[in-house]
Amino acid sequence: MIQLYRVTKYYEGVPALRDVTFSVDKGEFVFVTGPSGAGKTTLLKILFCAEHADEGQIVIQGMNVFRLNPSSIPYLRRNMGFVFQDYKLLPHKTVFENIALALKVVGTPYGEIERRAYQVLKKVSMETKLHLTPPKLSGGEQQRVAVARALVNEPQVLLADEPTGNLDPQSGQEVFRLFRDINMKGTTVLVATHDWETVRKMQRRIITMEHGRVADEGRHQTMRAGETQRHNA
Amino acid sequence: MRGYGLFYYISEAFHGLRANSLVNLLAVGTISMAMLIVGFFLLVFFNLQPIVNALGDRLEISVYLKDGLTEHEKDFLVSRLKAEPGVRKVVYLSKADALAVFKKELKGQEALIQGLGENPLPDSYEVSIERPYADADRLEALSKKFSGYPGVEDVSYGKRGAEVLSGLFKIITYGGTALAVLLGVSVVFIISNSVRLALYSRGQEIELMQWIGATKAFIQGPFLIEGMMLAMLGTALATGILAGVYYALPQEVVLFLSRPKGLDFLPPSVVAYMIIGCGFLGLVGGLVSVNKFLE
Numbered sequence: 001m002i003q004l005y006r007v008t009k010y011y012e013g014v015p016a017l018r019d020v021t022f023s024v025d026k027g028e029f030v031f032v033t034g035p036s037g038a039g040k041t042t043l044l045k046i047l048f049c050a051e052h053a054d055e056g057q058i059v060i061q062g063m064n065v066f067r068l069n070p071s072s073i074p075y076l077r078r079n080m081g082f083v084f085q086d087y088k089l090l091p092h093k094t095v096f097e098n099i100a101l102a103l104k105v106v107g108t109p110y111g112e113i114e115r116r117a118y119q120v121l122k123k124v125s126m127e128t129k130l131h132l133t134p135p136k137l138s139g140g141e142q143q144r145v146a147v148a149r150a151l152v153n154e155p156q157v158l159l160a161d162e163p164t165g166n167l168d169p170q171s172g173q174e175v176f177r178l179f180r181d182i183n184m185k186g187t188t189v190l191v192a193t194h195d196w197e198t199v200r201k202m203q204r205r206i207i208t209m210e211h212g213r214v215a216d217e218g219r220h221q222t223m224r225a226g227e228t229q230r231h232n233a
Numbered sequence: 234m235r236g237y238g239l240f241y242y243i244s245e246a247f248h249g250l251r252a253n254s255l256v257n258l259l260a261v262g263t264i265s266m267a268m269l270i271v272g273f274f275l276l277v278f279f280n281l282q283p284i285v286n287a288l289g290d291r292l293e294i295s296v297y298l299k300d301g302l303t304e305h306e307k308d309f310l311v312s313r314l315k316a317e318p319g320v321r322k323v324v325y326l327s328k329a330d331a332l333a334v335f336k337k338e339l340k341g342q343e344a345l346i347q348g349l350g351e352n353p354l355p356d357s358y359e360v361s362i363e364r365p366y367a368d369a370d371r372l373e374a375l376s377k378k379f380s381g382y383p384g385v386e387d388v389s390y391g392k393r394g395a396e397v398l399s400g401l402f403k404i405i406t407y408g409g410t411a412l413a414v415l416l417g418v419s420v421v422f423i424i425s426n427s428v429r430l431a432l433y434s435r436g437q438e439i440e441l442m443q444w445i446g447a448t449k450a451f452i453q454g455p456f457l458i459e460g461m462m463l464a465m466l467g468t469a470l471a472t473g474i475l476a477g478v479y480y481a482l483p484q485e486v487v488l489f490l491s492r493p494k495g496l497d498f499l500p501p502s503v504v505a506y507m508i509i510g511c512g513f514l515g516l517v518g519g520l521v522s523v524n525k526f527l528e
Contacts, residue, residue, distance in 0.1 A: 090441065104241075
């Protein structure tokens with residue numbers, strides 16, 4: 001589903017990613033963890049074609065990102081949902097309109113928009129608040145709407161960058177529960193987070209990044225006390 | 234590939250127009266001022282053109298003949314004159330007819346020619362010229378050519394009139410074109426700025442649309458139509474104002490312009506071309522800003 005081979009990215013000569021190599025299979029749930037500045041966000045931005053890698057190879061859903069024509073990027077993104085730390089909801093549009101925009105962008109017929117928006121909002125338990133604007137919702141609710149927007153076009157891959165960074169622990173847990181349910185229905189999920197408590201609880205594959213490199217890759221079982229302290233720092 | 238058609242882009246463009254109503258109102262006002270100048274100029278042009286054409290039709294070259302030409306020589310000369318490109322009509326004026334015309338023109342002052350004795354005027358051919366040939370340079374060239382024909386004593390034409398006419402047409406054509414280009418560029422600039430402001434005000438939404446897979450055309454569409462509508466609205470307003478002023482114009486002004494038919498308003502086809510043309514400029518203005526913004 002996703003393959004990276006020796007991906008390197010520089011910002012003004014300073015490497016943000018160095019020789020990053022890993023692959024994610026279809027239907028996998030992967031956490032990308034590491035301290036701030038480790039390169040998690042850069043990695044996700046590259047996967048989402050918001051940034052270009054300077055070196056290496058990236059293949060997403062069989063498409064070589066390096067050979068991708070700029071006009072093809074929107075079509076790749078339609079198969080990938082993205083959840084942001086700051087939700088990126090349009091504040092002047094209602095919950096329904098925020099979801100509808102994602103459907104309109106891909107050319108969904110008008111008749112289908114209402115039904116599909118309602119269905120996806122029901123999935124994240126926000127169907128009763130579809131006429132409210134984001135500022136009237138709590139952080140957790142806003143993130144659930146953002147997840148709904150990412151899912152409404154039924155993407156094969158869901159990418160999330162610190163999705164619980166602005167949420168209280170309980171709301172964070174709800175969002176991760178949503179990700180788990182989505183993953184169980186077959187969507188590949190890649191989440192960048194430094195919420196070690198959740199990572200530990202969910203028992204999924206973890207890619208640990210440090211200084212732009214993949215420091216460790218594998219299924220998390222237990223964490224040494226020293227590591228916990230370092231990651232929580 | 235499914236997608237939204239023109240209806241979606243138009244409804245989004247209307248939404249954009251409403252969202253930035255003040256900025257758009259200013260843009261429409263500025264465009265209408267620019268197009269008012271263009272419209273006024275076109276109005277003058279369309280009303281002046283028949284006058285200039287009528288003056289052009291009156292331009293003639295007088296080809297004076299040597300005395301004692303035989304009929305055969307005259308026929309030969311006429312056929313040569315008629316064969317010349319740009320010659321519309323050739324009328325023979327005998328010396329007796331010329332004197333009669335002269336007398337008619339000097340009505341009340343016949344005494345001036347009483348002492349002339351024998352008719353001093355020569356036979357002549359009055360050569361009418363087709364409108365496109367009635368400019369100073371071409372008339373000069375034709376006159377030179379005619380004067381070289383056998384049997385021709387002298388050639389004259391309304392040199393001053395032809396020069397004035399040519400100058401007038403040049404001013405209208407070149408001046409009008411320059412003004413239209415200048416104002417056209419202004420329209421593109423105004424629209425480009427207005428659309429840029431709309432883009433900045435919706436920057437967050439555009440960025441998000443890119444993230445969720447919107448194509449460039451999907452993002453561009455409403456802004457291009459918005460630019461087009463602003464320009465068309467401005468032009469429609471300008472022609473509306475112009476029409477209002479035209480119909481409110483006192484009859485004396487119309488008479489002052491000395492056209493028996495009166496002053497005509499712009500033909501509907503010209504108004505349509507103005508609106509469509511300006512709409513195209515608005516499209517270009519929108520395209521400039523959107524492309525720059527999406528880069």
